[in-house]
Amino acid sequence: MRLESHPIVDFERGKEVTIYFNGKPIKAYEGETVAAALYAAGVRVFSRSFRFHRPRGFFCAIGKCSQCMMEVDGVPNIRTCKVYVRDGMQIRTQNSKPDAENDALAIFDKIIDTVFPHGSHYKKFNKSRKVREFATKQMRKLAGFGNPPKSIPDIETSYEEIETDVAIIGGGPAGLSAAIHAAKYGAKVVLMDENNYLGGQLIKQTHRFFGSARHRAGTRGIRIAQILEEELRQYENVDIRKETKVFGIYGKDVAAVQKDSKLLRVKAKKIVIATGAYERTLIFENNDLPGVYGAGGVQTLMNVYGIKPGNKGLIVGSGNVGLILTYQLMQAGVDVAAIVEAMPRIGGYFVHAAKVRRLGVPIYTRHTIVKAFGEKKVEGAVIAQLDDRWQVIPGSEKEIECDFICVAVGLSPAHELLYHVNAQMKFVPELGGLVPLRTRYNETSVDGVYVAGDVAGIEEATAAIMEGRIAGIHAAITLGYGGDEAKKELEEAVKDLEDFRAGPFGERIVCGLEKCVLEKEVMI
Amino acid sequence: MKYLERGYLEADELPPFPPEERINSKKPVAYIECPQSIPCSPCYESCRFNAIEMENINDPPKVDYEKCTGCMACIRVCPGLAIFMLQVKEGRGYVTLQYEFLPWLEKGDRVRLYNRRGEEVGEGVVTWALKPERNDRTQLVTIEMDKDLIFEVRAVRKR
Numbered sequence: 055m056r057l058e059s060h061p062i063v064d065f066e067r068g069k070e071v072t073i074y075f076n077g078k079p080i081k082a083y084e085g086e087t088v089a090a091a092l093y094a095a096g097v098r099v100f101s102r103s104f105r106f107h108r109p110r111g112f113f114c115a116i117g118k119c120s121q122c123m124m125e126v127d128g129v130p131n132i133r134t135c136k137v138y139v140r141d142g143m144q145i146r147t148q149n150s151k152p153d154a155e156n157d158a159l160a161i162f163d164k165i166i167d168t169v170f171p172h173g174s175h176y177k178k179f180n181k182s183r184k185v186r187e188f189a190t191k192q193m194r195k196l197a198g199f200g201n202p203p204k205s206i207p208d209i210e211t212s213y214e215e216i217e218t219d220v221a222i223i224g225g226g227p228a229g230l231s232a233a234i235h236a237a238k239y240g241a242k243v244v245l246m247d248e249n250n251y252l253g254g255q256l257i258k259q260t261h262r263f264f265g266s267a268r269h270r271a272g273t274r275g276i277r278i279a280q281i282l283e284e285e286l287r288q289y290e291n292v293d294i295r296k297e298t299k300v301f302g303i304y305g306k307d308v309a310a311v312q313k314d315s316k317l318l319r320v321k322a323k324k325i326v327i328a329t330g331a332y333e334r335t336l337i338f339e340n341n342d343l344p345g346v347y348g349a350g351g352v353q354t355l356m357n358v359y360g361i362k363p364g365n366k367g368l369i370v371g372s373g374n375v376g377l378i379l380t381y382q383l384m385q386a387g388v389d390v391a392a393i394v395e396a397m398p399r400i401g402g403y404f405v406h407a408a409k410v411r412r413l414g415v416p417i418y419t420r421h422t423i424v425k426a427f428g429e430k431k432v433e434g435a436v437i438a439q440l441d442d443r444w445q446v447i448p449g450s451e452k453e454i455e456c457d458f459i460c461v462a463v464g465l466s467p468a469h470e471l472l473y474h475v476n477a478q479m480k481f482v483p484e485l486g487g488l489v490p491l492r493t494r495y496n497e498t499s500v501d502g503v504y505v506a507g508d509v510a511g512i513e514e515a516t517a518a519i520m521e522g523r524i525a526g527i528h529a530a531i532t533l534g535y536g537g538d539e540a541k542k543e544l545e546e547a548v549k550d551l552e553d554f555r556a557g558p559f560g561e562r563i564v565c566g567l568e569k570c571v572l573e574k575e576v577m578i
Numbered sequence: 579m580k581y582l583e584r585g586y587l588e589a590d591e592l593p594p595f596p597p598e599e600r601i602n603s604k605k606p607v608a609y610i611e612c613p614q615s616i617p618c619s620p621c622y623e624s625c626r627f628n629a630i631e632m633e634n635i636n637d638p639p640k641v642d643y644e645k646c647t648g649c650m651a652c653i654r655v656c657p658g659l660a661i662f663m664l665q666v667k668e669g670r671g672y673v674t675l676q677y678e679f680l681p682w683l684e685k686g687d688r689v690r691l692y693n694r695r696g697e698e699v700g701e702g703v704v705t706w707a708l709k710p711e712r713n714d715r716t717q718l719v720t721i722e723m724d725k726d727l728i729f730e731v732r733a734v735r736k737r
């Protein structure tokens with residue numbers, strides 16, 4: 055299932071290593087995540103759900119959905135899509151006996167299900183508090199969150215305190231751009247990202263980007279990531295920390311763990327939150343079967359690790375992500391059975407749709423997925439037509455042959471850290487969910503805390519880069535760096551972004567942004 | 579905007595064809611199928627001859643067929659794969675398009691021809707192929723075909 059050749063990407067695989075999955079040896083390559091290596095070896099069931107012991111596969115592949123949790127070298131609940139393989143690594147599935155693939159407990163669920171139909175535990179044990187507490191405790195036990203670690207892991211730990219002007223969380227296009235522009239005017243910057251690479255979502259975007267040539271349109275996303283990183287590395291006043299996950303912000307102190315063993319405390323004067331977004335899911339029958347993946351999950355598997363997700367896919371959602379993913383699947387030699395879209399028209403750019411349409415992929419507008427079927431993994435799907443009230447038209451069901459389904463129905467801002475700083479938030483559907491109020495320079499209601507990119511509202515990498523530029527320059531200026539030159543560039547950056555959003559595709563964004571303008575004193 | 583319900587353009591939604599003399603001339607001419615307002619402009623910015631008109635980044639591009647020299651700068655960069663170079667020479671039609679699939683195409687290869695809806699409409703021969711590494715892995719390929727097909731054929735696959 056590993057791709058040997060690809061029109062756009064050369065997969066450079068590391069040294070061959072052996073990992074053990076439930077005791078069975080599996081070949082993997084250094085640099086691959088555990089989840090990717092298991093997938094390449096044909097493993098589809100990663101875990102079991104607590105109720106019904108239903109098989110679960112990976113979904114997001116970026117550490118945000120918890121579907122891939124396993125025990126790694128004795129430590130439970132590790133998101134296997136976020137840890138890299140090491141020779142001799144021991145991986146075990148949890149919550150199932152003897153293992154996730156053949157779970158004996160699943161048969162009891164069928165019996166339990168007749169006594170306690172789905173959702174009944176919300177009602178059944180509510181009569182007395184004692185009973186409820188007891189029942190909850192038992193259910194928690196049954197849920198199974200792996201076993202507690204048996205010994206203290208044999209690792210060296212350390213602690214480091216760093217003082218800086220600007221701390222940037224997230225090394226995607228937004229964070230990189232913020233870092234470049236703050237550093238350019240002399241601010242001391244610490245950039246942290248949980249991955250072992252920079253670039254965020256860009257590293258799986260093998261296609262050429264839109265926008266203006268000045269903003270690198272016509273250049274592939276993967277190259278844009280490289281270009282930004284090279285630009286950033288020119289500045290000596292930037293401290294880049296990869297494999298560093300920020301878990302909390304306490305006032306202006308950013309707390310993070312580097313490489314699972316080093317605790318960091320970054321005392322910053324300004325903070326830029328650029329944590330990107332989560333993939334959304336969709337409700338339909340059997341949407342939890344292994345083989346139902348987030349679009350980004352499939353992209354990561356295929357374009358970063360060079361692993362084929364399957365032989366034939368069904369894509370749900372015709373936004374740019376769904377359309378581009380379709381094209382990328384075909385480039386990797388994977389068939390796409392169809393794209394379904396509930397809206398009466400295609401959501402993404404017409405040119406992207408035309409690209410896959412002329413290669414023979416049908417696009418069904420006013421259609422939705424009704425269900426997936428299969429025992430332990432997706433073996434097919436049923437789609438159906440919708441009427442004007444978004445109801446399935448009886449008799450319009452059609453069976454689609456496919457072995458995986460990609461849900462490409464949008465993203466939601468990854469906003470947790472904004473609550474740590476107590477930023478004022480608002481639900482803005484046009485921007486993809488809960489977003490912070492912000493000034494025109496992207497400062498939140500909390501002094502010195504900025505947002506940039508998808509976390510501020512789901513948009514595009516080009517916009518993320520522009521927002522990062524604005525936040526980075528403004529942070530530098532307010533710290534006394536840059537002078538008139540910086541102020542001039544700041545105004546230019548704001549104008550550029552306005553022009554970019556001036557078209558019909560920007561209308562929705564502009565409308566959303568109007569709902570979260572923060573009228574606080576803006577200083578430059 | 580019916581084309582957004584289908585994913586392809588019908589005859590009445592296509593931009594005007596280049597005049598016959600231009601199509602029959604020594605150099606091919608750019609034909610752009612990009613009707614929607616999207617924030618994209620590398621084609622416009624890459625054209626040294628000002629043959630592409632665009633008021634702002636969201637404006638759909640329009641080609642001035644008199645000015646287009648057939649230099650192919652625009653087709654190299656278009657992220658939408660929406661630009662096609664057209665030409666008729668000695669009674670045969672030629673379409674140049676962007677190609678990003680394996681196996682890469684080479685001069686002399688026979689290919690299947692597809693229209694905008696993905697229907698097979700004939701067979702053609704590759705007469706020129708830019709090496710993928712010369713254009714960040716987007717090949718440009720010229721396909722010889724029946725001259726009536728140049729307004730139809732928008733994709734190819736190796737036989």
Ligand SMILES: Cc1cc2nc3c(=O)[nH]c(=O)nc-3n(C[C@H](O)[C@H](O)[C@H](O)COP(=O)(O)OP(=O)(O)OC[C@H]3O[C@@H](n4cnc5c(N)ncnc54)[C@H](O)[C@@H]3O)c2cc1C
Binds near residue numbers: 263506516517
């Ligand atoms: C399939 C697809 C196609 C796309 N095509 C295009 C396109 O053609 N043109 C375009 O302009 N845009 C495109 N985009 C959108 C673009 O990729 C995103 O808008 C852009 O990446 C957002 O940038 P960001 O920096 O906000 O977030 P991200 O790129 O998501 O980066 C966020 C980073 O923060 C890290 N992070 C998150 N939380 C923490 C934490 N607590 N500690 C440390 N690090 C953390 C993440 O790991 C990640 O690296 C596409 C997106 C997808 C999914």
Ligand code: SF4
Binds near residue numbers: 647
């Ligand atoms: S082919 Fe050359 S001259 Fe013609 S529109 Fe494209 S860039 Fe301009």
Ligand code: SF4
Binds near residue numbers: 405610657661
């Ligand atoms: S570069 Fe291509 S997609 Fe972009 S505006 Fe020009 S023709 Fe349209």
Ligand code: FES
Binds near residue numbers: 112113114119120
């Ligand atoms: S957390 Fe690993 S697949 Fe989502």
